Amino acid sequence: MARVAGELIAGLVDEPWGQVSPSVYETGRLVTLAPWLAGHDRRVEFLLATQRPDGGWGAPDGYALVPTLSATEALLTTLRRGERGTLDGLGHGGGAQRSALAAAADRGVRMLLRTLPALDVSTIPDLPATEIITASLVEAVNGHLDDLRRMPPAALGHPVGRLPLPRGIDDIRLGMIHAALDAGVALPEKVLHALEVAGRRARGVRTIRPAATGTVGASPAATAAWLDERDARDPRHPARLFLEAVVKRHGGPVPCGIPITVFERGWVLSGLLRAGIDPPVPAGLAESLRSALGPVGTPAAEGLPADADTTSVAIYALGLLGLRYPPDALWEYETETHFCTWPGEDGFSISVNAHILEAFGHFAASPSPAVDAGTAARYAATIQKLTALLCAEQQADGSWLDRWHASPYYATWCCTLALQHYGGPGATDAVRRARRWVLSTQRPDGSWGRWEGSAEETAYALQILLLTPPDPGETGESAPRGYRFLLPSADDLAKGHVSGPALWHDKDLYLPSAIVRGAVLAALHLAQSGATRTGVC
Structure with missing residues (x-):
């Protein structure tokens, strides 16, 4: 475990x-926007290889909307360019290449024609920019279909109709972005x-400048x-x-999102340290978190606005490293009822508020003579407010749900541990x-x-089971069964890998592998160290 933790930090x-x-x-x-960029053929192959049997792409429960629209539009664009050599690596000739592209695009269009009429904005997962991406x-896709119908012989089977927008989604915000760019107005x-x-x-919009990383x-797509x-x-x-x-x-x-420098470092370090793993942390790594923090906190990485989530986790990680940093910048994100991820946020994130509770709670738990009585009282009031919020937002079954992750286990982990330690x-x-x-939700x-x-x-x-006290009468069998399921993952960790579905919310679901490896390593360490009364060891 120590070696794997050290390699993860490295x-x-x-x-x-x-x-x-x-x-x-x-x-x-990128297939649509940058066909000149190295790896174009491999990107097309990736789209063909990841298509589901039903013609869609992505995960269940509405998560297929954005990736299916994107992949279908990209394949239609490729078809209309009349490209050759796209699938040379698969051993096809020119006619077969076009046939494979057309068949995949046709399946994508038909899947969208079947599913879009039944979709409603309230049932579509709350991923960033979903509404404007869908409208765009x-x-x-409709533009492609209109043109393809006028091209005899039909290049795409026999497409019928045009794609509708899901109920509750319109193109008003997309139109506002177009108007702002046309007028030379800087975008948020x-x-x-x-x-x-x-x-x-x-x-080449002049009001936009790349970050130092380029x-x-x-976002690769935004950059392209x-x-x-x-x-x-x-x-x-x-x-x-x-x-x-x-x-x-x-x-x-x-x-979808890269770089994620501060975000990744904050989550990995805080997760390991909270579980009692104390690997050597290079001074430069800790300093990178401290130096990233400014008057309004820190973004996840260059090219993004500062946000309360990355800011709170960075502050909490520094505190666990023994480098106390005042959480005062987080008040920039406070509203009357909760803390927002960034000012003007549409929606609400429970995991962000859980992380903010940890940042304030950990800092306030170690009184400092540099903190005056008024500030200390405000810390206490903030902790009380966040505790009440998290308790009020708990689902009837005992779980929590969040807008930044597809799984209730992530949100419940965030909220439960924050409340256990600081609530x-x-x-x-x-x-x-x-x-x-x-x-009650463990699988067989x-x-x-x-x-x-x-x-x-x-x-x-x-x-959650290893870091919270058990109820009287618990059998203590659940944690050992979970540990036995998780134990084979140790081999993947030792090789620097982690298996599993993409569950994190961006424009598409993604898997931040270092963060997930850290979470798995933390659970294995807790089970193996015996730092619990559940009898795992």
Whole structure:
């Protein structure tokens, strides 16, 4: 465990942009926006290889909408370009290549025609920019279909009708973005992460400047949308260098969000330290968290706006490292009822508020003479407010749900541990109910998971059981069964890998592998160390 933890920490330094799984959505956008970029053929192959038998892409429960729209539009774009050589690696000739593309695109269109009429905005997962992405891609796919119908012989089977927008989604916000770009008005920083929705309007916009890493909006698709033809031909242009570096990392496909430097480091370090793992942490790694914090906190990485989630976890991680940092910047995100992820946020995140409770709670638990009585009282009031909020937002079954993760086990892990450590006596019942929910939802093989048992979700469930007190009368069998399910994951950890579905919310679901490896390692360590009264050891 110590060796694996050390290697995990070293990876944070060796790969400072972060370790993130490829995205169907983002890869599809690069197929359309940057066919000149190295790895184009492999990106098309990736889309073909990840299509589901029903013609869609992505996970169940509404998560297929955005990746299916993106992949279908990308394949239609490729067809219309009349490309050759796209599938040479699969041994097809030119006619077979076009046939494979057409068949996949046809399945995607038919899947969308079947499913879009039944979708409602209230049933679509709350991922960033979903509404404007959907409006943009429905318009683009319909444009392709209109043109293909006028091209005899039909290049795409016999498509019928046009794609409708899901109920409750319109193109008003997309139109506002288009109007702002046409007028030369600067877009809000958070919109840049999905700049690709603007298509060619985004090319070379002067009000947008890449970050030092070369990225626009910490997104390959947004960067490709902004990079105009002249700069794309410049091999030294920072944005082109950024795209080439990201493509090289994944062999063609690309993730939604990269870099994720501060986000990844904060989550990995805080997760390991809270579980009692104390690996050597290079001074530069801790300093990178401290120096990232400013008057309004820190973003997840360059190219994104500062947010309360990354800020609170960075402050909490520094505190666990013995480097106390006042959480006062988080008050910039306070509203009358809760703390927002960033000012003007649409929606609400319970896990963000749990992380903020940890940041305030840990700092306030170690009184400092530098904190005056008024500030200390405000800390106490903030902790009380957050505790009441988390308890009030608990579901009837004892779990929590969140907008940044597909699994209730993540949100429940965040809230339960924050309340256990910093919620005081008033949180006891909420912690007990959460624990009961975890015990009641374990699968027969010992795992936990929303769609299937996974190492990540089992790690969250195990940490809840191992870091909260058991109820009287518990048999103590659940944690050992979960540990036995999780134990084979130790082999993957030793090799620097982690298996499981992508569950984290961005424009598409993604898997931040270093963060998930840290969560699994923390659960294994807790079980093996005997730091619990559940009898695992």
